[in-house]
Amino acid sequence: MDRGDTWGDAERSRLLATIALELRNTGGERAREAACEAERLARRAGDPATLAFALNARFIQCFERAGLARERAAIGAELVDLATRHDLVPFAVLGHLVLVQANSALAEFATADHHATEADRLAEDHGLPLVGVFTDGYRALRATVAGGPNPYPALARRLAGTGMTGVDVLPLAELCWKVQNGQEVESAVADLPRDLLYEARACLRAVQAIREGDRDTMTRLYAELLPAEHELAGAGSGMLTLGPVAHYLGDLATALGNPTKAATHYRRAQDLARKAKAPHWTAAAERATKPPPNPPTEPSRHGGRVEDHR
Known part of the structure; x- marks a missing residue:
């Protein structure tokens, strides 16, 4: 391949990656294809900075369905390795933050702590103060996993002067x-946009559907959430969580009249809660595996309906 072809690959890769980043969760298959092609061209071009930019686009487009934390972790690991070897500090930071988020979703908190x-x-070392917004958000998440008091009012005060009210996830975090x-x-x-908060919003919607007796929605959400049974709902944001997705699958299975599946989901929720060292989730899963003689069809641990958080 001559130099002209290589430069052409790099330019096309950057253009496609920009498209994928701009479209985020609104571009569907077209945006995902743009991100994949950007990565392919960047690898052929052999330019580390172009590849790092393309991997960023791939990360942004890695939300087409629930349960993709492991795939995002792989992208984050490559970003960290690539950026460290080629002194691309902003991309190294991005890679570490991706790994904080992905490992949080998987309840791999020792690994997430390291990357934070x-x-x-x-x-x-490099004067990047806004990184602290994300790592402070992660510490708030860790506090909720441990079952501590509400950390989000303090986090809101911390963010007040940053200009990153985006951290407009805070109302959802409170919820x-x-x-x-x-x-x-x-x-x-x-x-239910396909983004870092998809699993959390879908689980909240499941709570609502169960309370309303909306069987069609319950059936659809059960199928959509099933690939994320091994994850913590919302924890892929690195800022908030609703606890094990498996618990909500158990609630859906119960409401849909399948107690055998429900029991399996609750046991898996219990295992994940113990892995996360979350005693309140563990206790909730243990209670759910021992239902009363005539259990209600409502969720096993949630009270009330939930505000409109889009």
Whole structure:
């Protein structure tokens, strides 16, 4: 391949990656194809910075269905390796943050802790103060996993002066904390964009569907959430969680009249809760595996409906 072809590949890769990044969760298959082609061209071009940019696009487009945390972890690991070898600091930070998010979804918190520490170290060494917004959000997530008091009012104060109110996930984070702590809340989750918060919103929508007796929605959400049974709902955001997706699958299976499947899901929720060292989730899963003689069809641990969080 001559130099002209290589430069052409790099330019086309950057253009396609830009398209994929701009379209984010609205471009569907077209955007995913653009990200994949950007990666292919970047690898052929052999330029590390172009490849890192393309991997960023691939990450943004890795949300077409529930349960893709392991795939995102692989992208994050390659980003960290590539960026470290070629001194691409912003992409190294991005890779560490991707790994914080993906490992949180998988309840691999020792690994996520390591990458949060590395992101903070790079931020301090290279003067990148906004990285702390994400790592502070991760620490709030860790507090909710441990079953501590609500960390989100303090996080909101921390973010007030950053200009990153985007961290407009904070209302949803508050809601998730209330739901898993049994508080009565109003709820109507209508839109389910395919992004870092898809599993959390889908689980909230499942709570709503169960309460409304909406069998069609329950059936659809059960199928859509099933690939994420091994993940924590919402934890892929690195900022909030509703607990094990498996627990919500158990609630859906119960409401749909399949107690055998429900029991399997609740046991898996219990295993994941123990892995996460989350005593409140463990206790909830244990209670769900021992239903009363005439169990209600409502969710086994949630109270109330939920506000409109789109």
